[in-house]
Amino acid sequence: EALRGRPLLAPSRLTGLPAIVAVRPTLYRSLRVGVSLPLADALLAWQQSRNIIVAASLALIALVLTGGALSQWQFNRLADARAALARSVATLDEALAVMPDGFLLCDKEDRVVRWNGRYLEMVPWVRDLIRVGVPFADLARRLVETPMIEASREQRESWVQERLALHRAGSGDWERDLGNGLVIHVIDRRTPEGGVVSLFHDVTAAERRLAQAKMNAEAANQAKSQFLATMSHEI
Numbered sequence: 001e002a003l004r005g006r007p008l009l010a011p012s013r014l015t016g017l018p019a020i021v022a023v024r025p026t027l028y029r030s031l032r033v034g035v036s037l038p039l040a041d042a043l044l045a046w047q048q049s050r051n052i053i054v055a056a057s058l059a060l061i062a063l064v065l066t067g068g069a070l071s072q073w074q075f076n077r078l079a080d081a082r083a084a085l086a087r088s089v090a091t092l093d094e095a096l097a098v099m100p101d102g103f104l105l106c107d108k109e110d111r112v113v114r115w116n117g118r119y120l121e122m123v124p125w126v127r128d129l130i131r132v133g134v135p136f137a138d139l140a141r142r143l144v145e146t147p148m149i150e151a152s153r154e155q156r157e158s159w160v161q162e163r164l165a166l167h168r169a170g171s172g173d174w175e176r177d178l179g180n181g182l183v184i185h186v187i188d189r190r191t192p193e194g195g196v197v198s199l200f201h202d203v204t205a206a207e208r209r210l211a212q213a214k215m216n217a218e219a220a221n222q223a224k225s226q227f228l229a230t231m232s233h234e235i
Contacts, residue, residue, distance in 0.1 A: 005022060005023065005024050005025075006022070007020045007021065007022045008020070008021050008022070009021075009039070010036075012036045012038060013034060013036050014036070015038070017038055017039070017040075018038070018039040018040075019036040019037055019038045019039055019042075020036065020037045020039060020042050021034065021035070021036045022034070022035050022036075023035075092114075096114070096115075096116035096117075097116060097117060099116055099118055100118065100202075101118060101199050101200055101201045101202070102115075102116065102118045102119030102120075102121070102122045102123070102184070102198075102199065102200030102201075103115060103116040103118065103119055103197070103198070103199060103200075104119050104197070104198040104200070105191075105195060105196075105197050105198075106136050106167075106195050106196045106197075106198075107193070107194070107195045108193060108194030108195050110135060110136045110137070110167070110168065110196070111132075111133050111134065111135055111136065112130060112131070112132060112133065112134045112135075112136060112139070113132060113195065114132075115130060118200075119200055122182065122184055122200050122202065123139075123143060123200075125142055125143060125145070126139050126142050126143070129142055136164070136167060136196075137160070137164055140160050140163045140164060140167075141160055144156035144157075144159055144160055166188060167188050167196055167198070168196075169188070170188055170189060170190030170196050171188065171189070171190070172186060172187065172188035172198075173186075173187050173188070174186055175203060182202065182204050183202075183203040183204045184200050184201060184202060184203060184204075185200075185201040185203045186198060186199070186200055186201075187199045187201070
């Protein structure tokens with residue numbers, strides 16, 4: 001088998017240690033050339049490459065694990081932030097839902113961001129129009145299109161332009177009779193981000209409460225006068 005020239009694993013001819021041995025014939029039939037290479041020397045380069053590959057693999061595994069841990073940490077932070085944002089939004093919605101005044105928030109591009117139910121109760125004509133991102137100018141024009149407001153086309157356009165100017169200024173403070181028995185007092189204020197928050201107060205309700213208080217006071221005064229008159233008569 002050795003005479004075929006193929007390398008074999010065998011003891012070294014000099015040291016007896018494991019080696020790769022190859023025997024080749026020469027021109028002389030009775031003469032052979034035998035060569036042995038210690039197995040440790042033959043595998044030295046492979047062992048070095050193996051060590052490098054193992055080290056690189058371990059480094060890659062460590063990097064992947066570290067990246068995974070960082071990604072999971074970042075994901076957890078993002079999830080916590082989203083949960084906190086959801087809680088904040090829910091709290092804001094609950095607060096807006098119980099507000100006695102109408103609320104409307106627009107961004108710095110004058111587009112609708114948020115509103116509450118009370119606002120839609122005061123201006124029900126915009127229910128089918130209002131949504132996130134709709135321009136405030138569309139809401140203003142919808143308000144003057146209602147048949148409850150008796151005015152000419154020129155007067156309506158003038159009102160729209162006046163309303164837009166006050167809204168963009170972010171310092172509006174005005175009252176308007178909507179023509180349906182409702183008088184609202186509107187306050188516009190600029191937000192730090194450049195948007196505008198508008199509050200709509202039902203002045204009609206306040207007037208009704210004032211009128212009721214006045215009627216109660218007059219009734220109490222009349223009862224007092226009647227009581228004094230009766231006492232005077234008895235005396």
